[in-house]
Amino acid sequence: SPEKEAIETLLKTRKERIGANLSISYKTPLKIVKGAFQYLYDDQGDTFIDCVNNVSHVGHCHPTVVRAIQQQAAKLNTNTRYLHDSLLEYAKLLTDSLPAPLSVCYFTNSGSEANDLAIRISRHYTRQKDVIVLDHAYHGTSTVAMELSPYKFDGPGGGGQPSHIHKALNPDLYRGVYRYGDAQAGAKYAADVERLIAALKTSDKGVAAFICETLLGVGGQIPLPPDYLKEVYRHVRAAGGLCIADEVQVGFGRIGDHFWGFELQDVVPDIVVLGKPIGNGHPMAAVVVTAEIAASFNNGMEYFNTFGGNPVSMETGIAVMKVIQEEELQKQALETGNHLMVGLTELMEKHPLIGEVRGHGLFVGVELVRNQETLEPAVPEIDWIVEEMRNRGFLLSTDGPLHNVIKIKPPLVFSKENADDLVAHLDEVLYKIK
Numbered sequence: 001s002p003e004k005e006a007i008e009t010l011l012k013t014r015k016e017r018i019g020a021n022l023s024i025s026y027k028t029p030l031k032i033v034k035g036a037f038q039y040l041y042d043d044q045g046d047t048f049i050d051c052v053n054n055v056s057h058v059g060h061c062h063p064t065v066v067r068a069i070q071q072q073a074a075k076l077n078t079n080t081r082y083l084h085d086s087l088l089e090y091a092k093l094l095t096d097s098l099p100a101p102l103s104v105c106y107f108t109n110s111g112s113e114a115n116d117l118a119i120r121i122s123r124h125y126t127r128q129k130d131v132i133v134l135d136h137a138y139h140g141t142s143t144v145a146m147e148l149s150p151y152k153f154d155g156p157g158g159g160g161q162p163s164h165i166h167k168a169l170n171p172d173l174y175r176g177v178y179r180y181g182d183a184q185a186g187a188k189y190a191a192d193v194e195r196l197i198a199a200l201k202t203s204d205k206g207v208a209a210f211i212c213e214t215l216l217g218v219g220g221q222i223p224l225p226p227d228y229l230k231e232v233y234r235h236v237r238a239a240g241g242l243c244i245a246d247e248v249q250v251g252f253g254r255i256g257d258h259f260w261g262f263e264l265q266d267v268v269p270d271i272v273v274l275g276k277p278i279g280n281g282h283p284m285a286a287v288v289v290t291a292e293i294a295a296s297f298n299n300g301m302e303y304f305n306t307f308g309g310n311p312v313s314m315e316t317g318i319a320v321m322k323v324i325q326e327e328e329l330q331k332q333a334l335e336t337g338n339h340l341m342v343g344l345t346e347l348m349e350k351h352p353l354i355g356e357v358r359g360h361g362l363f364v365g366v367e368l369v370r371n372q373e374t375l376e377p378a379v380p381e382i383d384w385i386v387e388e389m390r391n392r393g394f395l396l397s398t399d400g401p402l403h404n405v406i407k408i409k410p411p412l413v414f415s416k417e418n419a420d421d422l423v424a425h426l427d428e429v430l431y432k433i434k
C-alpha cells in the first residue's frame with residue numbers, strides 16, 4: 001500500500017540521516033501525527049491510548065498549556081539576564097510545592113542536564129567527588145549523568161563502572177536479597193549504603209552525594225521499602241554527603257497520595273531534580289536546593305544557561321501547574337491508579353504469569369514471571385504482549401534489569417474507563433499466551 005511505502009521511505013531516510021543507536025518502538029513502527037489528552041492518532045487514522053508517556057503529564061496538547069506557549073512565544077523569548085515576572089512566579093509555584101528548606105531554583109532544559117548540575121553542586125559543597133547510586137538506575141544521557149547510571153555503564157557500549165561511582169543494592173522487595181515479610185528490609189538495604197561509605201572512609205574519601213529516584217523507574221517500577229530513604233539519608237548525612245532525589249519520572253502528583261515521591265518516605269532531600277512532566281512536552285527541567293547549598297555554589301563562577309528559565313518555558317511551567325491544580329489531577333492519579341491496580345491484581349488469580357502488581361497512583365509496574373517460585377523472567381513473552389496490546393490500541397512499554405516489567409505511567413487524565421479497557425484487553429492477551 002502507499003502508506004506502507006511511505007513508512008519504508010521514512011525508515012530508509014532515518015537510517016541514513018539519524019544516528020542508528022536510537023531504537024524505534026514496535027515491530028511495525030508507528031507514525032503518530034496527532035495527540036489529544038491520553039490519546040494518540042496515527043497516519044492510518046487509528047487511535048491509541050497512551051499508557052506510558054509520563055512527559056505529557058496533563059495530557060497531550062492540553063489547550064491551556066498550548067495557549068500559554070503560543071501567547072508567550074508571540075510576545076517575547078529571551079534569556080534570564082533580563083528581569084522577567086514569569087521566572088519568579090514559576091520559581092515561587094515550584095518552591096511552594098516543596099518543603100520549606102528547598103527554596104532556590106536553577107532551570108535547565110533536560111533531566112540529564114539537571115542531574116549533571118545537581119552533582120556539580122554537591123561536589124562543590126562537600127569538596128568530595130564520590131557518588132553513591134542504586135544498581136540498574138538511569139539518570140540521563142550527559143557524560144556525568146551516564147556515570148551515575150549503571151543501566152548505561154554496565155550495559156552494551158558502556159565503559160564500566162567509574163572508580164568514583166559506587167553502586168548500592170537495588171532495594172527490590174520482590175526479587176532482591178531482602179524481600180517482603182522482612183520488616184527490617186528497608187534498614188538492611190540502607191546498611192549497604194552505610195557499608196559503601198565505610199569502605200570509602202578506609203581510603204580517606206568522603207561522599208559528595210547519594211542519588212536515587214524516589215520510586216525506581218528503569219530499575220523496574222519499584223516502590224522503595226518502608227524506612228529506606230530515612231535510613232540512607234541518615235548514613236549519607238552522617239558522612240557529610242548530600243541527598244539528591246531524582247523526581248524526573250515520579251514527581252508532580254503522579255503518585256497520587258503526594259505531590260513528590262520523597263514524601264512517601266517522609267524525608268526532605270537536600271537537592272531535588274525535576275524534568276519530564278514539568279513542561280508537558282516542552283523541554284524544561286530544574287534543580288531545587290536549600291538556601292545554604294545555593295550560597296555555597298555561588299562561588300565566583302557564573303552559572304548561566306542560555307535557554308534555562310526562558311519566558312516561554314516559565315509560562316509553560318506555570319500553565320502545567322495551574323492545570324494540575326484546577327483539574328485536581330493528583331487526586332485523579334490516586335483514584336484511577338488505585339482502580340487500575342485493583343483490576344490488575346484481580347488478573348493475578350487467572351494468570352500466573354503476573355508475578356507482582358506494584359506502584360503508587362499512576363506509576364505502576366506489572367512484573368511477569370514464568371515461575372512464581374524461581375521468578376524466572378517472562379521474556380520474550382512480555383514483548384509479544386506489548387506488541388499484541390499495541391495492535392489493540394494500547395501503547396505500553398517494558399522496564400527493569402531483566403526486561404520483564406510492564407510499565408504503566410500514562411498522562412494523569414487517563415480515566416477509569418481507560419483503565420478498565422486496558423485490564424480487559426490484557427486479560428484476553430494473557431489467555432492467548434497459554
Ligand code: PMP
Nearest residue numbers: 110111112138139140248249275
Ligand atoms: N532521570 C530519570 C529518572 C529519567 O528517567 C530520565 C529520562 N528517562 C532522566 C533523568 C534524564 O532526563 P532527560 O532525558 O530529560 O535528559
